[in-house]
Amino acid sequence: MHIPEPRGPISAALLAILAGRPEDIPEGLAGLPxxxxxxxAEAGDVVEDEDVQLALFCLYELHYGGLDGVDDGWEWHPGVITVRRLLEQPFEQALRAASSAAVSDVPQVPAAGPVSDGVATVLFALAALDTGPSLSKHVAKKATVSQLREFLVHKSIYQLKEADPHTWAIPRLTGRAKAALVEIQADEYGGGRADRMHSALFARTMRALGLDDGYGAYVDTVPAIALASVNMMSLFGLNRRLRGAIAGHLAMxxxxxxxPNQLYGNGFRxxxxxxxATAYFDEHVEADAVHEQIAGRDLAGGLVEAEPDLLPDVLFGATxxxxxxxxxxxxMMDAWENGQSSLRSGLAAAGAAAA
Structure with missing residues (x-):
């Protein structure tokens, strides 16, 4: 991915350091923590802090496809990992607070019956909660073409590498939960067909709407909350202690x-x-109707059955x-209802910058 534009002092200092060689002692690394x-200490809500989320996103990207021109040796550099942990800790705390506020009354797992079925029952109950406006219904009935393009740009930060953050969990699981995750991920990766990978289908949708389908092409355009949604998955997937959270996240x-994907497809039609343009959404209508059962009972439920102490983290990841x-x-909805763009900069400006 191309190196994004800094959004504050942390991301500016980090990107300046990453421009150097890890075997040197880059100026500023010692002072970055x-x-x-x-x-x-000065930041408000780190979940929507542009500087914090961009810095975390870049640090996590070192573990994925890397950053253009950045030495791969930075991935596990102790100084870089120290900074990542400093940013992860308040981010995780903020996620826990936000999840508790969003779902204040989490149902209890039924005492009777198989544990895996009980966990699935709770997760399905959480999934049924309606906590705000429906983006999928808006897309189906009202969205304009420009709003569809913005919707795709927001989603592209994850969808163009769909499944990758959850795949980190495979070696952290065993037995029934591991087998369930592998089954789900095999479908996400197209069952061995590169053209059927869900990331490839999403790229096709972007091209159909005249958008750049290169991974990270719009990283400078999306707001912090879009980066946070991906950073959350990376946080859960890269930390073994949070394997319950990544299982709960995928289940949800x-x-x-x-x-929702059925409605998105209808909106495009x-x-x-x-x-x-609609193949990506149509694929998820069928696939995820099956995946939700596997993810709820066998992945999340199977994990809790094997490791009961992970139930709180499974529910944390879901909420x-x-x-x-x-x-x-x-x-997105607030911006569109007020006739504004939901992006940090317009797509025309983003296209000009990319050119």
Whole structure:
């Protein structure tokens, strides 16, 4: 991914350091932890802090496809990991607070019956909660072409590498939960067909609407909350202690996918887009109707059955997914209802910058 434009002192200092070689002693690296600590003391809500979320996103990207021109040796550099942990701690705390506020009354797992079924019952109950305006219904009935393009840009930060953050959990799980995750991920990656990978289908949708389908092409355009939604998955997936959270997140992701994707596809068809644009959504209508059962009972439920102490983290991952998705939805809906763009800069400006 191309190196994004800094959004504050942390991301500016970090990106300047990453431009150097890890075997050297970059100027500023020793002082970066102090800068981060001072900046965090002044920050408000880190979930929507542009500087914090961009810095975290860049740090996590070192573990994925990397950053253009940045030495791969930075991935596990102790100084960089120190900074990542300094940013992760308040981010996790903020996610826990946001998830508790979004879902204040989490149902209890039924005492009777199999544990895995009980966990699935609770997750399905959480998925049924309606905490705000429906983005999928807006897309189906009212969205303009420009709003569809903005919707895709927000989603592209994750969807163009769809499944990757959850895949980190495979070696952290065993038995039934591991097998369930592998089954889900195999579908996400197209069952071995590169053209059927869900990320490839999403790229096709972007091209159908005249958008750049390069990974991270719009990283400078999306707001902090869009980055936070991906950073949350990376936080859960890269930290073994949060394996319960990544399982709960994926379960909730699958349980809240099938019907919305049907509505998204209908919205694109309403505006006369063909199968090249709707294949991504249509694929998820069928696939996620199956995945939600596997994710709820076998992945999340199987994990709690094997490791009962992970139940709170499974529920945390699920409710955090609800909370962050609701905030991203509100960002888009509020902007559109007021006749404004939901992005940091217009797509025309983004296209000119990319050119």
């Amino acid at each position: 102090s800068l981060v600590t001072a900046r965090l 992701y699958e349980m809240t996918s099938s019907r 309403r505006l006369n887009f063909d199968a090249a 955090a997914a609800i909370a962050v998705d609701a905030r991203l939805t509100l960002r």
